[in-house]
Amino acid sequence: MQAIGFLWAQFSAYHVDRCVAAASRLAGRAQVYAVQVCTKSNLYVWEPFKDVKGATTVTLFPDTLYESTSAWSRFRKQYNALRKCKTVFIGVAYSEPEILPMVVLLRLSGVRVIMMSATKYDDYPRSAWVELIKGALLSVYQGAIVGGRRQMEYLQFLGFRKRPILTGYNAVGLDRVRKQGEQYLPAEGVSFRDRPFVYVGRFVPKKNLEVLIEGFVRYVRSVGPQNAHKLLMVGSGPLEGALRQQIVEAGIEELVEFSGFLTAPEVAGVLARSLALVLVSTEEQWGLVVNEALAFGTPMLTSSPVGSNDALTRNLVNGYIVEPDSPEGVGRAMALLSSEEESWNRMKEESLKRRWMGDAERFADAVEVMLFPDATEARERVTRFMQEMGAAH
Numbered sequence: 001m002q003a004i005g006f007l008w009a010q011f012s013a014y015h016v017d018r019c020v021a022a023a024s025r026l027a028g029r030a031q032v033y034a035v036q037v038c039t040k041s042n043l044y045v046w047e048p049f050k051d052v053k054g055a056t057t058v059t060l061f062p063d064t065l066y067e068s069t070s071a072w073s074r075f076r077k078q079y080n081a082l083r084k085c086k087t088v089f090i091g092v093a094y095s096e097p098e099i100l101p102m103v104v105l106l107r108l109s110g111v112r113v114i115m116m117s118a119t120k121y122d123d124y125p126r127s128a129w130v131e132l133i134k135g136a137l138l139s140v141y142q143g144a145i146v147g148g149r150r151q152m153e154y155l156q157f158l159g160f161r162k163r164p165i166l167t168g169y170n171a172v173g174l175d176r177v178r179k180q181g182e183q184y185l186p187a188e189g190v191s192f193r194d195r196p197f198v199y200v201g202r203f204v205p206k207k208n209l210e211v212l213i214e215g216f217v218r219y220v221r222s223v224g225p226q227n228a229h230k231l232l233m234v235g236s237g238p239l240e241g242a243l244r245q246q247i248v249e250a251g252i253e254e255l256v257e258f259s260g261f262l263t264a265p266e267v268a269g270v271l272a273r274s275l276a277l278v279l280v281s282t283e284e285q286w287g288l289v290v291n292e293a294l295a296f297g298t299p300m301l302t303s304s305p306v307g308s309n310d311a312l313t314r315n316l317v318n319g320y321i322v323e324p325d326s327p328e329g330v331g332r333a334m335a336l337l338s339s340e341e342e343s344w345n346r347m348k349e350e351s352l353k354r355r356w357m358g359d360a361e362r363f364a365d366a367v368e369v370m371l372f373p374d375a376t377e378a379r380e381r382v383t384r385f386m387q388e389m390g391a392a393h
Contacts, residue, residue, distance in 0.1 A: 004371065005033040005085040007078060009066055009092050010041050011049040013264045014288055017173030021360035022367045023054030025378075030371065033058060035081050037074055037092070041066040045261065071098040078102055083109050087371060089145065091116040094138065103140045114370060115141040116169050118285040120150035120307055121157060135159040145169045145366045147286045148310035149389040166369055167385055168362035170308065172291040174355060177268045181296060184269025192341040195275035196230040196257075197301070197334060200267055200292075203237030206283040208303065208324050213243060215280070215330025217250045222335050225255065229275050229338045234259045234267060272296045275344070276337045279306055282324045291358035299347040301333050310389045311357045318350035357385055 004026065008015050011034075023032040032055040039048040039059060043066075051057050060077040061069055075098035082088045088111055092099050103113050115138070135158040143163050146152050147170035155165055197216070201207050213231075220228045233243070233256065240258070247256050262270065267289075271277065277293040280303040290300060290308040300319030302309055315321040320336065322329035337344060356362075362385060368378040 001028075002030050002086040002371075003033060003084060004030045004367075005035055005082045005088040006055075007035045007037075007082065007088065007090050007092055009037045009096075010039065010044060010046065011036045011052070012044065012046040013049070013176070014172050015091070016049050016052050017176060017360040018171055018363040019052045019055050021171075021173065021364040023052070025361075025364040025368050026371070027054065031056065033081070033085065035060065035078070037061060037078065038064045038066040038069065040064065047264065071096070074098050075102050079105055082106060083111065085111055087112040087114065089114045089116050089367070090141075100137055100140060107140060107142075112142055113140070115144040116146075117144060117155070118147045118151060118170050118307060119154060120147075120285060121154045122150065122305060123283055123285055131158065143370060145363070145370065147307055149386075150307060150310055151285075152386075164370065166366040166382055167311075167389070168364075168366035168382065170286040170288060170291070171360045171363040172288055172295075172358060173360045174291065174295040174358060177264075177271075177292045177295040180265040181268035181272035183265065185272050190273045192275075192344065193229075195273060196232045197276055197278050197337075198232045198234065198270055198274040199278050200234040200270070200289045201279070202235055203233075203239040203243060205239070206281055208280050208282045209233075209239060209243055210246065211324065211327050212278060212280050212330060213246050213250070213256075214327035216256070216334065217252060218327055218331030219334035219338075220252055220255060222331060223338070225252070228255055229334075231256045231278075232259060232270065232274075233257065234262055234270055236261050268292060268295070271298055274298055276301050276319065276334075278330075278334075279303065280322060280324055280330055281305055284308075294351055294355045294358045297348040297352040297355070299337060299344065299351055301330070301337060308358075311385070312354055314350065314354070318347050318354060357388060 006019055019034040034052040034055040035058045038061045058081050079102050106113050144155050144165045152165050216231050271293050276299045278301045279287050284306040286307040290312050300313045302313050302321055303324040313319045320333035322333055365378040365381045368375045369382055
């Protein structure tokens, strides 16, 4: 039985969902090693995970901050943990200094190496020379699993024309999310009128929260404070003080709530009670909270840079896609989402129809096809996923 490795810098619930789905799918055919470098980092305040059901879990630096480790120590431990695998799926960014040298050494050791990536061309301005060099460096990978259409097109641009690229990377265990969220629902349910708009994420510049607040202000003015649904801001970050001041100056303090940092089950509970998820970032490789919202059929209000739009959001069908520099667009979309319960219910039903595309089973499909190209059922689902996005296959 072949050994398969998955490597990430730090496990979140999302990574564990994917590993569990893949390990279950490969049971009896492969021994799965779920490898995380550290359990903590300064970037993500995630609940530590030290065990993945169905897989052999390896933590290279237990109870250690990722930023406190050296590239050399990571290189050495990662290689030793993965060198006996037949195939390794790398989810650590190739910009980390140890990753590409380690991939080369794994290749020389006879290991097949697959990249996992959510990066797309429009994440930020690109330099032609840098992209040319990057394409040459990434030639060491033998295939890739990516999020959606734009991620696939970016790798094709970088030279992955004959190497296999499959979608399904940015997936979440939606059964887990739904079960967690349902625990927070009252027995009588939640009325349409009591459902808030919800933002979930860090309070940092790329999340474009000033425009979100300005859009909400315009929405309140257009429908009147007495008719407006509330806005719930879930998370924390350096911009919180400035956002609170913006809200005070606009005179809408009673309509905006800050929940602070919430655990994964608590976030699921918020999404289960929401009117719509709002994510209007200027830069967003994917936006996994969109997957989580789909667990409950939540309609979306997202900006065009959000990578998950390609698969999970259809403009005017299960939500609205707006320009990130348009508070007017944000405000009008909010007004439409909250104007009529019947229309909202139709969008909710459409979100439920797309839910399967955000589930961790899509990651398991991609892994299975990458390892066993003759896996007919999995390949049919991968093909359907790609066709839904209009992606070449």
